[in-house]
Amino acid sequence: MSATPTDVLIVGGGGAGCSTALHLASRGVRCILLERGQIGGQASGVNYGGVRQQGRHPAELPLARRSREIWAKLPELVGTDCEFEVTGHLKLARNQAEEADLVAYLDIAKGNGLPLIMIGGNAIHQQYPWLGPDVVAGSLAPDDGAANPRLLSPALARAARDKGADIREFSPVSTVAHDSSQFIVRSGEHEFCARYLVNTAGYWGGAIARTFDEAVPVSPLSPNMLVTEPLPYFITPNLGVVGGDVYLRQIRRGNVIFGGGRGESDPDVPRSRPLPEPSYAVMAKALQLVPRLAGVQVIRSWTGIDGETPDDIPVIGPSRTTPGLFHAFGFSGHGFQLGPVIGAIMSELIVDGRTDVPLEPFRIDRFAQDVSFNQQEQKHEASNRA
Amino acid sequence: MSVVIVGAGPAGTRAAEVLVGAGLRPIVIDEAPDSGGRIYQRQPAGFHRTARALYGFEAPKAQAIHDSFDRLRPAIDFRPRSLAWNLRSGVVDTICDGKASAVPFEQTILCTGAMDRVIPLPGWTLPGVFTLGGSQISLKAQGCAIGAQVAFVGTGPLLYLVAYQYARAGAQVAAVLDTTPFTTKARQAFGLMHGGATFAKGLYYIAWLRAHGIPLAEGVTPLAIEGNRQVESVSWRDARGTRREAAVDAVAVGWGLKPEAQLADLAGVPFDFDPVQHNWVPRQEPTGRTSVEGVFLAGDGSGIRGADLAEAAGARAAWAVVAARGLPVDASAVARLDATLTAGASFRAALERAFPFPAKLAADMTDDTILCRCEAITVGDLRAAANEASATLAPSEVNRAKALTRVGMGRCQGRVCGAAAAEVLAATLSCPVEQVGRLRGQPPVKPIPILPAEAA
Numbered sequence: 001m002s003a004t005p006t007d008v009l010i011v012g013g014g015g016a017g018c019s020t021a022l023h024l025a026s027r028g029v030r031c032i033l034l035e036r037g038q039i040g041g042q043a044s045g046v047n048y049g050g051v052r053q054q055g056r057h058p059a060e061l062p063l064a065r066r067s068r069e070i071w072a073k074l075p076e077l078v079g080t081d082c083e084f085e086v087t088g089h090l091k092l093a094r095n096q097a098e099e100a101d102l103v104a105y106l107d108i109a110k111g112n113g114l115p116l117i118m119i120g121g122n123a124i125h126q127q128y129p130w131l132g133p134d135v136v137a138g139s140l141a142p143d144d145g146a147a148n149p150r151l152l153s154p155a156l157a158r159a160a161r162d163k164g165a166d167i168r169e170f171s172p173v174s175t176v177a178h179d180s181s182q183f184i185v186r187s188g189e190h191e192f193c194a195r196y197l198v199n200t201a202g203y204w205g206g207a208i209a210r211t212f213d214e215a216v217p218v219s220p221l222s223p224n225m226l227v228t229e230p231l232p233y234f235i236t237p238n239l240g241v242v243g244g245d246v247y248l249r250q251i252r253r254g255n256v257i258f259g260g261g262r263g264e265s266d267p268d269v270p271r272s273r274p275l276p277e278p279s280y281a282v283m284a285k286a287l288q289l290v291p292r293l294a295g296v297q298v299i300r301s302w303t304g305i306d307g308e309t310p311d312d313i314p315v316i317g318p319s320r321t322t323p324g325l326f327h328a329f330g331f332s333g334h335g336f337q338l339g340p341v342i343g344a345i346m347s348e349l350i351v352d353g354r355t356d357v358p359l360e361p362f363r364i365d366r367f368a369q370d371v372s373f374n375q376q377e378q379k380h381e382a383s384n385r386a
Numbered sequence: 387m388s389v390v391i392v393g394a395g396p397a398g399t400r401a402a403e404v405l406v407g408a409g410l411r412p413i414v415i416d417e418a419p420d421s422g423g424r425i426y427q428r429q430p431a432g433f434h435r436t437a438r439a440l441y442g443f444e445a446p447k448a449q450a451i452h453d454s455f456d457r458l459r460p461a462i463d464f465r466p467r468s469l470a471w472n473l474r475s476g477v478v479d480t481i482c483d484g485k486a487s488a489v490p491f492e493q494t495i496l497c498t499g500a501m502d503r504v505i506p507l508p509g510w511t512l513p514g515v516f517t518l519g520g521s522q523i524s525l526k527a528q529g530c531a532i533g534a535q536v537a538f539v540g541t542g543p544l545l546y547l548v549a550y551q552y553a554r555a556g557a558q559v560a561a562v563l564d565t566t567p568f569t570t571k572a573r574q575a576f577g578l579m580h581g582g583a584t585f586a587k588g589l590y591y592i593a594w595l596r597a598h599g600i601p602l603a604e605g606v607t608p609l610a611i612e613g614n615r616q617v618e619s620v621s622w623r624d625a626r627g628t629r630r631e632a633a634v635d636a637v638a639v640g641w642g643l644k645p646e647a648q649l650a651d652l653a654g655v656p657f658d659f660d661p662v663q664h665n666w667v668p669r670q671e672p673t674g675r676t677s678v679e680g681v682f683l684a685g686d687g688s689g690i691r692g693a694d695l696a697e698a699a700g701a702r703a704a705w706a707v708v709a710a711r712g713l714p715v716d717a718s719a720v721a722r723l724d725a726t727l728t729a730g731a732s733f734r735a736a737l738e739r740a741f742p743f744p745a746k747l748a749a750d751m752t753d754d755t756i757l758c759r760c761e762a763i764t765v766g767d768l769r770a771a772a773n774e775a776s777a778t779l780a781p782s783e784v785n786r787a788k789a790l791t792r793v794g795m796g797r798c799q800g801r802v803c804g805a806a807a808a809e810v811l812a813a814t815l816s817c818p819v820e821q822v823g824r825l826r827g828q829p830p831v832k833p834i835p836i837l838p839a840e841a842a
Contacts, residue, residue, distance in 0.1 A: 040789075150789040151790070154790065158779050169779075228836070229797050229833060273474070274829060276472055276486070276488065276829075280486055280837060280841075280842030283838075284837070286836065287838055293836050295836060297833035297834065297835055298830060298834050298835070299796065299797050299833050300799060300829075302828055
């Protein structure tokens with residue numbers, strides 16, 4: 001079997017992978033993207049659809065700010081806005097401690113040029129009369145919004161292919177290796193080789209990193225999501241809360257999309273399922289925010305599989321063991337908004353050898369200093385040998 | 387740990403009977419206020435029509451099922467008004483009167499029944515359009531006709547039965563429009579003879595309708611249902627190609643039935659496409675046992691076989707549960723049931739062939755026809771998505787079509803439009819319909835209310 005040569009191999013066809021293919025192809029770089037299932041079939045396609053900067057880990061804000069610029073240009077970039085709408089993101093506090101959290105975040109946002117408007121208890125009920133009495137304050141990010149997660153990855157993939165990227169669905173990768181000059185990747189009957197490999201495989205990115213001796217403690221995360229029948233449109237902003245145990249938005253078509261808690265999954269199949277208990281729990285939390293939703297019919301629930309890291313921020317950047325390997329995975333349930341910028345960053349790292357976005361906090365070897373994790377790994381190794 | 391039966395129709399009733407006989411106390415869950423299922427649905431409290439008036443020729447069977455269930459009540463844990471909205475390993479999740487419960491089981495027999503198979507046509511979203519099954523329930527359970535001047539459009543035994551029931555009840559039946567040509571049915575005559583009484587009754591309904599001057603047409607192509615604010619007329623092309631029209635205030639449509647197998651799907655039971663039924667059917671052994679530990683199937687929810695065989699299949703699946711629990715099995719009863727099920731199979735196949743699902747009619751719908759009524763997606767929308775030049779990222783199967791076009795994303799989750807949507811997609815991609823797959827089941831299998839904390 002002769003290997004198909006290319007410049008860059010991308011493993012994983014979610015938002016990050018498809019955006020990488022698009023940015024590389026736009027710069028004339030040949031690339032092949034291998035997706036095990038369908039484009040956007042896991043975390044990128046089944047998430048809540050929040051396009052949110054507010055509330056992010058400070059390290060993520062520079063990425064989120066730059067990603068937000070790309071979101072604004074989506075129609076030029078991919079020919080559709082993916083139903084992105086700047087609705088504002090209203091983060092709510094349900095008690096004094098949560099309100100203090102919102103206030104503390106104002107400085108972080110300011111330091112990153114993210115405009116926020118703090119809204120006190122009286123004003124918030126005047127402006128949003130449908131909010132429940134337990135809401136004591138809120139912080140509005142006027143530039144944030146939401147989009148349709150089912151549309152983003154396919155739109156990026158189509159645009160990438162139009163620019164010459166080779167996008168292959170139903171192409172599960174069986175082996176990845178590096179032979180000191182290039183990467184060799186097998187998928188079914190096919191073999192591919194390239195100087196560069198981009199790992200955007202979500203939860204499964206952990207296994208690819210492990211192949212190159214870069215163990216990352218990544219675990220599967222399945223957000224528990226629900227959607228209601230359409231109702232007259234009244235909830236304009238995308239709603240969140242301090243602590244993130246419920247998030248809720250209404251689309252113009254009228255459906256209310258909300259989520260919180262976790263479903264279950266088996267990444268080996270892969271399969272994932274929402275669960276009744278978190279669904280009931282998040283129903284109650286949704287009613288606390290918007291009592292008017294009592295009795296409204298839920299028509300579907302769903303989940304998918306994302307990768308979660310112990311410090312809740314992704315791995316982004318060059319491999320520490322293998323030249324030419326770049327990672328962007330483990331987005332821990334908040335990667336949808338970042339997807340578009342990941343492509344820009346990856347293409348810069350590969351083509352220019354550098355990027356302006358500070359990636360230090362996302363280093364893949366940051367967990368190596370974590371002693372308990374190392375011990376766990378050794379135990380795991382020992383049991384494997386046993 | 388208990389046995390949970392989902393569905394108290396003919397299959398569920400006979401299943402419960404066998405389990406009680408074996409000394410078990412099954413939990414029986416049904417959405418409806420009482421037992422009987424859709425086929426033998428009971429009238430609401432305070433209604434006092436006779437069984438004969440409600441069920442016609444089927445009155446003795448309906449009565450027998452109701453009487454059996456009534457006898458069982460003290461020996462079972464019956465939970466009416468309970469929607470089984472989710473199924474996971476060893477648990478059925480239900481909501482009853484706004485209160486949620488998780489019902490654990492060691493074995494479950496899913497007797498989830500069927501619903502009408504529909505092919506959209508222009509105007510089918512107008513008020514006054516019902517499914518055949520829906521129009522029958524309206525008459526049977528509440529003594530209401532869907533209109534004063536009704537047309538019946540579709541194919542299958544139910545088409546003639548419901549038209550007959552409406553005419554008997556005093557509604558004006560404007561036309562009975564069967565999309566199956568006479569010759570197709572005639573070719574199955576020999577196989578249909580095996581149906582004995584069932585076949586004879588079918589012939590009787592048709593003869594009765596003819597004798598009463600009700601216009602019957604075979605081999606028709608429905609064109610449109612029209613009206614400003616509600617149904618005013620229906621038009622079709624007859625077998626000769628002549629355009630015809632009838633003034634009506636209601637239309638009932640239906641092209642056979644499809645299993646309501648969402649719970650089996652959630653349980654992880656694999657599905658196969660049955661070319662004779664033209665349905666996706668959950669895979670099961672002749673006993674009703676599936677490859678999923680503890681999950682058994684019976685009745686039309688496990689493949690369309692009709693009410694009589696549903697009774698036998700329910701009892702048979704219950705014996706399989708009894709065996710699985712290591713309790714003594716009545717071998718002669720099992721042998722009789724197996725014989726009944728085997729004998730019934732050939733008649734059923736002939737019946738399906740006599741009234742085939744007109745896949746071409748679904749595939750040939752006009753671009754501007756609303757395909758998915760919940761989300762207001764047209765046939766043209768789906769075709770455009772499937773035709774996208776970027777071949778590999780265009781929908782190649784129904785779940786992606788759903789993700790990209792919203793077909794099947796609404797209140798009914800594709801239960802109404804799924805069959806027709808698959809035909810449109812397959813025709814556009816020029817592939818057999820089984821190749822575009824089936825919509826994956828997702829909880830809740832039917833809508834559930836947002837519940838307050840104290841209800842969970």
